[in-house]
Amino acid sequence: MTLEVLLSFLVISAIAGYFQTVTGFGLGMIVMGATSGLHIAPVASVAAVVSLMMLANSAVALPGKLKHLDMRIIVATILGVVPAIMIGVLLLDVLSGSAANMLRIALGLLVCYGGLSLVLRPRQRETLSSRISFFTSGVLSGLCGGLFGIAGPPVIFQCYRQPLPPVAIRNMLILIFAATSGIRTLFVALKGDLNLEILMLTAWAIPMVTLATYLGRRWPPQMSTLAMRRLAFATLMLIGGGLIAF
Template sequence: MTLEVLLSFIAIAAIAGYFQTVTGFGLGMIVMGATSGLDVAPVASVAAVVSLMMLTNSAVALPGKLKHLDRAVVLATVLGIVPATVIGVLLLELMSSRAESVLRIALGLLVCYGGLSLVLRPRQRETLSSRISFFISGVLSGLCGGLFGIAGPPVIYQCYRQPLKPVAIRNMLILLFACTSSMRTLFVAATGGLNLEILVLTAWAIPAVAVATYAGRRWPPRLSPLAMRRIAFVTLMVIGGGLIATELV
């Protein structure tokens, strides 16, 4: 690994950490999209690093926050996440060697979808969705998490449709992201995929994100929540659209 690659990755991780702190959204998508678009590191390596970063975030955020979650709903979603995450990792290995352009286009579409989800908010239901519905959202999130380390969009859409308090939704999402990241990391480690490059990138990325998070809390931009959502939307659409356009051209 060259010093240029390491510094580029640290800079992207820091920007993504600050961005997520002030918007509440986008760390994994910015890191995956920007590093892929700039060809900083392989998609598989960055996805593994993003999973480890998410695990660190969850370890800090989860303790004492799980008392009021619907266990049946969580279980149904996790049952979909676990096998789909493994399938996603296997697809990533296959596509990295045989269909890298398709892989980057899929990542670009996922990042664009994440941006659109900021402005196209789902209508909230009056009753809780069925367990099968949560299972399906778990399968889709597991596939996204296995492929790119980004499990967010499908399960975020599913959870924000439910008649639940915002704090319950946030805690449920953190738990589901932790499950996806844990399953992905365990499977990659068991198959010998946690190489030195991934460990070095993670070791540097976590402190960079921590410092950027502090900066975001200490010196947030003086913008309204609506303005921040619009900035997040434009940023993700530019990153995702750039990935797609580059591969198509």
């Protein structure tokens, strides 16, 4: 990996880490989409790095932010994530070698769906969804997380339907993504797939993500929620559309 490519990866990681902190999501979609579009590293390698980066982001973003979270629905979601993560990782092993183009297009569609979910969010419910509903969203998110290290869109859509304050939703998402990333990383490590390239990329990226996360907590952007959603939508649609087209 050349210095230019490494620096590009670090810049993308820093931007994604800041975005994740101020919105509760986006790190995986931005890093996976941008690095795949620029052909910086194989999808499987970047997915493993993203999982480790998510853990670093969560370690900085979560302390002191877990008050008043409903752990029952979080546990229900994670129970759906666990088996689906393993299936997704095994499916990635098959597709990364035999269907790389299809995998890239699927990633592009997932990133676009993540962007669309920001502007096509359903009307907020008056009561919390059932734990079965959260479990189902966990299964879908786990499959996405296993394939790409991006557990976001299904669980984001689910959480933003709930009658909860934005700060609670944001912290709930970060906690679920942390659990998802930890499970994925453990499974990949047990398979013996945490190679030197992944560890080196992670070693470079984590300080950048940690710094960006601190900056996001300390100096969030002075933007309205609507403006932030529009910016996120434009960014994710651009990345996802590029992956599908090229």
